[in-house]
Amino acid sequence: MSVAEAMPARSYNLSKDELGADILEVAMGPHHPSTHGVFRMDLKLDGETVVDLKPIFGYLHRNHEKLAEDIPYLGSMPFTDRLDYLCGMTNNWAFALSAEQLIEIEVPERAEYIRVICAELTRLVNHCLLVGFFINDLGALGTPLLYALREREKILDLFETLSGARMMVNYMRFGGVRCDLPDGWLQECERIVDQFPAFLDEYETLLNENEIVITRSQNVGVLTPEEATNFSITGPMLRASGVNYDIRKVDKYGIYDRFDFKVPIGAHGDCYDRFMLRMLEMRESVKILKQAMADIPEGPIMGNEPRVFKPDPQETYGRIESPKGELGFYLIADGTTNPYRYKVRPPSFVNLTALRHMCIGQKVADAVIILGSIDIVLGEVDR
Amino acid sequence: MSLIAKGILQGMAITAKNFIQSYYKKERLPTVQYPEEKSTVNQFTRNIPFLVYDGEDAIDGMRCTACKLCEKACPPQCIYIIKDTDENGKPIKRPEVFDIDSSVCMSCQLCVEVCPFESIRMDSEFELSNENRFEGLLINRDELLKSNEYYHEIHPIEAQDTDDRIAAKIAEAEAKKKAREEKARLAAEAKKADAVMKNAKVAAVTEALAAKAPAAEQIQESEAKTGVIKPEAAALGTTEKSATKAPPPEPVSKDDQASTPQTKESKAPGEDSEPKIF
Numbered sequence: 001m002s003v004a005e006a007m008p009a010r011s012y013n014l015s016k017d018e019l020g021a022d023i024l025e026v027a028m029g030p031h032h033p034s035t036h037g038v039f040r041m042d043l044k045l046d047g048e049t050v051v052d053l054k055p056i057f058g059y060l061h062r063n064h065e066k067l068a069e070d071i072p073y074l075g076s077m078p079f080t081d082r083l084d085y086l087c088g089m090t091n092n093w094a095f096a097l098s099a100e101q102l103i104e105i106e107v108p109e110r111a112e113y114i115r116v117i118c119a120e121l122t123r124l125v126n127h128c129l130l131v132g133f134f135i136n137d138l139g140a141l142g143t144p145l146l147y148a149l150r151e152r153e154k155i156l157d158l159f160e161t162l163s164g165a166r167m168m169v170n171y172m173r174f175g176g177v178r179c180d181l182p183d184g185w186l187q188e189c190e191r192i193v194d195q196f197p198a199f200l201d202e203y204e205t206l207l208n209e210n211e212i213v214i215t216r217s218q219n220v221g222v223l224t225p226e227e228a229t230n231f232s233i234t235g236p237m238l239r240a241s242g243v244n245y246d247i248r249k250v251d252k253y254g255i256y257d258r259f260d261f262k263v264p265i266g267a268h269g270d271c272y273d274r275f276m277l278r279m280l281e282m283r284e285s286v287k288i289l290k291q292a293m294a295d296i297p298e299g300p301i302m303g304n305e306p307r308v309f310k311p312d313p314q315e316t317y318g319r320i321e322s323p324k325g326e327l328g329f330y331l332i333a334d335g336t337t338n339p340y341r342y343k344v345r346p347p348s349f350v351n352l353t354a355l356r357h358m359c360i361g362q363k364v365a366d367a368v369i370i371l372g373s374i375d376i377v378l379g380e381v382d383r
Numbered sequence: 384m385s386l387i388a389k390g391i392l393q394g395m396a397i398t399a400k401n402f403i404q405s406y407y408k409k410e411r412l413p414t415v416q417y418p419e420e421k422s423t424v425n426q427f428t429r430n431i432p433f434l435v436y437d438g439e440d441a442i443d444g445m446r447c448t449a450c451k452l453c454e455k456a457c458p459p460q461c462i463y464i465i466k467d468t469d470e471n472g473k474p475i476k477r478p479e480v481f482d483i484d485s486s487v488c489m490s491c492q493l494c495v496e497v498c499p500f501e502s503i504r505m506d507s508e509f510e511l512s513n514e515n516r517f518e519g520l521l522i523n524r525d526e527l528l529k530s531n532e533y534y535h536e537i538h539p540i541e542a543q544d545t546d547d548r549i550a551a552k553i554a555e556a557e558a559k560k561k562a563r564e565e566k567a568r569l570a571a572e573a574k575k576a577d578a579v580m581k582n583a584k585v586a587a588v589t590e591a592l593a594a595k596a597p598a599a600e601q602i603q604e605s606e607a608k609t610g611v612i613k614p615e616a617a618a619l620g621t622t623e624k625s626a627t628k629a630p631p632p633e634p635v636s637k638d639d640q641a642s643t644p645q646t647k648e649s650k651a652p653g654e655d656s657e658p659k660i661f
Binding site for chain 1: 389394401413425428
């Protein structure tokens with residue numbers, strides 16, 4: 001039995017005999033600009049068509065989960081920044097949420113607002129990068145990506161003023177946030193958020209009606225709602241397939257029930273929908289940000305919580321809607337200062353499982369944009 | 384779809400706008416040509432820790448007391464501290480070795496948060512490249528020590544906060560010290576008064592004993608003769624005790640303590656007299 005016969009090909013019409021070609025195996029990565037990190041796809045190609053795909057990762061494994069078992073709970077906080085290194089704030093929040101369930105502490109009102117502001121800014125940062133790199137993957141090298149990076153940099157400057165670092169923020173603490181907003185920070189943030197829709201308008205004019213973008217990405221990498229739920233896909237990728245599931249609405253963690261925002265839903269589940277959905281989500285994030293900045297109260301940012309604590313033996317799972325999907329931290333406490341087990345549910349990793357299914361039958365060049373539309377970060381996939 | 388596409392032309396117009404505006408609009412071209420020109424560093428930036436010292440001399444003015452809290456808090460364990468000792472081998476509150484491996488440090492600032500002496504702080508120096516990848520990246524104590532003026536230069540707001548906090552701490556410590564001195568003074572006075580009372584008490588007890596002494600001798604004699612009059616002796620003892628309790632001590636100079644010395648008095652005679660009688 002030949003390789004082509006062994007592969008369960010989907011919408012794969014031409015056999016290798018018809019083409020008179022043999023199956024070509026290509027190791028794409030780990031050092032390839034389109035794989036967004038040290039990720040490798042072992043492709044089996046028949047001409048230009050992908051017959052099979054095997055994702056290989058682990059090149060960036062840093063022992064994150066085992067390491068956390070040897071250090072106190074708070075010591076893992078700076079390591080969570082390095083999971084999805086583009087969204088430090090949401091990683092911090094998910095871990096803080098999980099640990100707060102463990103020790104049952106309340107977060108002050110102001111800290112909750114700061115958390116929402118930071119998380120939504122992170123969503124802007126992440127989606128800016130994603131749309132930029134997505135267009136980059138389509139072949140528009142550089143220019144649109146740099147426009148997106150330029151906007152992202154403004155938000156990273158805000159993070160730097162707030163926490164001292166652009167990406168490795170280490171800002172949230174159990175029961176609050178590390179420090180209060182500096183003077184003038186909110187005004188600066190408001191200015192940047194007010195300018196943001198102008199950038200989005202410009203970016204949409206630049207790309208949304210662009211014929212090349214449309215031809216390249218529509219009906220590519222289609223994922224039906226049933227398939228998406230079966231692959232346990234979460235986040236924008238799931239919503240692009242038409243499933244209305246947003247943990248901000250489902251769990252209403254933090255204070256998300258106080259904000260008025262919509263959850264954009266896609267209709268086709270293809271790469272174009274995923275791209276457009278992120279653009280729409282950015283607009284919703286701007287809405288949330290404006291509401292949060294208008295309502296933010298004065299007050300303490302943190303209770304008097306101990307830095308090292310010994311929770312009772314129990315287990316918790318805290319999850320949030322990170323820009324990439326459901327980010328969860330599963331903790332088992334055994335009564336000591338360190339967690340007995342520390343498990344991360346990374347959205348990038350789970351969303352990556354659908355890659356093979358989406359790529360089979362598509363062209364090699366499309367495999368690149370399908371991977372781009374999943375929005376993976378290898379720091380989170382490998383941990 | 385037409386060959387000359389509307390969408391593409393629209394996009395190209397945007398690109399042209401960006402390109403032209405990049406010559407005169409700052410927000411269209413925010414980058415700087417790095418090694419030649421440098422953008423100003425944000426004053427909240429943190430990169431690598433350093434140790435703050437006060438005054439002129441780095442070693443004398445060192446705030447660090449080698450308590451090793453930062454060493455314990457550091458998640459990647461990049462801090463290494465050895466406590467200094469004087470010539471007699473007695474440990475003194477100062478680090479002899481304070482190394483930070485800058486290749487391991489992940490700039491998380493947890494060491495800064497735990498430091499109770501406001502000693503370790505984050506530097507915003509980012510050009511840390513070095514020709515030696517081992518010793519060159521290991522920053523030792525003398526390289527880490529930087530003056531408070533430098534701290535004020537790089538993080539003005541944070542440094543001012545720290546100074547205010549230290550001043551408040553010193554003020555609080557002084558207030559505490561004053562309170563302690565006041566308390567000690569009061570305690571000394573009380574002790575004096577107590578001593579006077581005790582003297583009076585001892586005098587009273589010895590008097591009482593002197594009165595009872597012949598009786599005690601008699602008992603001992605009778606015991607030696609018969610050897611079975613213990614109950615009587617016990618009874619006698621108790622009577623003696625009550626006897627010793629009975630004489631009230633002379634009222635001594637009572638200034639402000641009214642209750643405590645009295646409770647002591649009521650106990651003291653019994654305790655004092657017991658060993659003397661038996």
